[in-house]
Amino acid sequence: MSESTTFESLELEAHLLDRLDALGYEFATPVQAMAIPPAIAGRDVLATARTGTGKTAAFVLPILQTHKPGVIICPTRELALQVVNEIERLSGLDNIATALIGGASMKKQIQQLTEWPDAILVATPGRICDHMERGNVDLNQYDVLVLDEADEMLSMGFADDLEYIVDQMNPDHQTLLFSATMPKHVQKLANKILEDPEQIRASGKEERPPSLVKQYVMICTLRQRVDAIEKLLLAWQPSAAIIFCKTRNRVETVADILRPKGAEALHGGMSQAERTRVMNRFREGRTNVLVATDVAARGIDVDRVDLVLQDDLPTDDDTYIHRVGRTGRAGRTGRSVLMVGNRAVRHIKRIEKKAGELERMEIPTQQDIDDLQRMQLVEEFSEIEPHQNAFDAFNAARESGMSAEKIAVAALSKLLGSSPEQDTANTPQLNKSDNGPKAALVLGLGAMDGIERGAITGMVYRVGNLPDGSVGRIEMLDKITAVELPEQFIDQLVEDLDQERVGRRYVRPRRSDDWTFQPEGRHPSQRRHGGGGRQGGGRKGPSGRHNSRGKGRSGRPNRRR
Incomplete structure (x- = not known):
């Protein structure tokens, strides 16, 4: 079918055509034109289609058309939430889909499953397996299974979970498998779970970075990279930038250093509520620098991003192209800088064969x-x-x-x-050697609220628009937090932070004129425990909870969500 295929020619129900017309959609994309008819007819579908080809509507519209109970499996929480939003947008209905994702309240999800028994399930593999093992979900009652971005799920280690999900489905169910690429392990899964599928290739030409993106490579050590990132942000003054890092720890390290610049972290170790808040702030322009892992940033579509910085070599060429594709959108120009060490230089030629030339650049000097x-x-x-x-x-x-x-x-x-x-x-200077009573900003939340110091630092810099180096020591007690600042900033911050919230909690700022900060290197808990360390036995994680490594409550290995 050609790109001029109309939705009306696909014989969709009148209410769906009215909804598509209201959204301004008249013509189907190639993947929609090729996948919707066989999917409505009940055939299995194997589609190769990349992000941005309209593939979500290609599997959502057949489910809405046939009214069959459906289950959609996505690799990440963010993508699952985007699919739920798309289902509601295309149907024009609320509460028609339920998101079963890790990092969100299990109790609330169970309540939604009870209240909306006919809802389409949109889930990440680990969380839906948890619900099945607890008896909350019976997949035997569902007739359509969609695997979205199957290649990504397999690369994340979800092969066993996916086979378990397929085994629990109604034996006569229909499967729609969508994948950006078709490597051997995806083809092997397709051969195992699909029956005489309609095979669709809608990716067009091999994906390349947007033509309006200027690509650079910078050879530098890991130790030099944050300094290089700071200088690039200062030199280019981007409207919005995404900095990609390989691991959660690296994301936190880079984000902590860049928080005075307004940067925020986004990774799978954060709660879903906090990840959603960070993404909303970035989309709305309240945050302009996002430091993220590849998985957490998958599917981010923010047109104003004009700079992508890559803190290390990506795991594969497709990941590189996905990263670069976050900029140069909607006809805008963009820049991408890949930072690698000397040992990784040999990989650049391979990337250039697929992505085009990467211009060499040096770390900017102050003169630059x-x-x-x-x-x-x-x-x-x-x-x-x-x-x-x-x-x-x-x-x-x-x-x-x-x-x-x-x-x-x-x-x-x-x-x-x-x-x-x-x-x-x-810039007003802090005297951190002065441990006597002094003025401080005191906030009405602390360690018991699950707040991290980095979140406090970022908020104070962002709201107060403070110069670098303004925030000194931060003492976080159970219910309050004291922030060391030059005295002339405190009263204005008390006023500016009055309606500010971290999560659902108002920060309730006030000024203290006689706070005694502990010397650097000494933990504030020593103030309360007479110099003792943590109390109680057992190994504790960052939040103070006891860790039971390797096993979940049921004794099975913990699943990735």
Whole structure:
């Protein structure tokens, strides 16, 4: 079928056609045109279709058309939530789909399963297996199984979970398998679970990064990379940037350093509620720098992203292309910088064969940054339409005896402000060696609220728009947190933070004039326990809870969600 296939020609029900018309959709994408008819007819489907081809509607519309009970399995929580939103958008109905995902309340999910027994299930593999083992879900009652991004699920280690899910389905069920790529392990799974499938290849040409993205590679050590990232952010001043890291720990490390710049972390170790809040802030422009793992960032679609920074070599070429594809969207230009060590240079040629040339670049010097900022300023000047008050000020200055050159230099000096060295000199300094009573910002939440120091630091810098180096020691007790700041910032922050929340809790700021901070290197708990460390036996994790490594409650190995 061609790209000019209309949805009306696919013989969808009138209410679905009305809904598609209201959303402005008249023509089906190739994957939709090829997959919807056989799926409605009840055939198994094996489709190779990448993100952005309209594949979600290709499996959602047949389920809505046939009214068969369906189960959709997705690799990540974020993708599952996006599918739920798409189901509600295409159907025009609320509560028509239930998300069963890790990191969210199991109790609430059980309640939704009870209240909405006919809802389409959209789940991550680990969490739906948990529900099945607890008797909350009986897949034998469902007639359609969709495996979305099967290649990604297999690469994440969900092969056993997927086979278990297929085994629990109604024996006569229909399976729709969608995968961005078709490597041997995906084909092997398809051969095992599909019966005479309609085979569809809708990916078109081999995927490449968007043509409007300028790709760079920077050879540097791991120790140099955060400094390089800071300099690139300063030099290019992106509208929005995503920084990709391989591991959760690396994400937290980089995000902690960049929090004064407004950066936030996004990874699978965060609760679903916090991940959703971070993504909402990024989409709405309240956060402009996101530090994320590949899995957590999968499916992020924010048009204003104009810079992608890759902290290390991706696991494969497709992951590289996915990362770069987060920028250069909707006709906009973008930049991508891949940072690698000397040993990884041999992999660059392989990536270039698939992604195009990567221009070599060095870590920017301060002179490079100044030059770039001046060039950007000149470009902005060429686009400015002068206001009448600017002409009036210029004429007044000329009448006072100033030359045009002197007026321009004076105006630029006022616009550019002081030099970085002067800014540092003018930033109020903290005396961290002063352990006597001093003014502090005190917040009405603490360790018992599950709040991390990084979240407090990021919030204070973001809300207060503080200069780098303004936040000193942070003492987090059970129910309150004290933040060391230059005294002149405290009263304004108390006012600015009045309606601010972390999670569902208002921060309830106040000023303390006599807080005694513990010397650096000494834990605040020593204030309360007389110098003792943690109390109670057993190995404890970061949250203080006892860890039982390797096994879940039922004794089976913990599943990834």
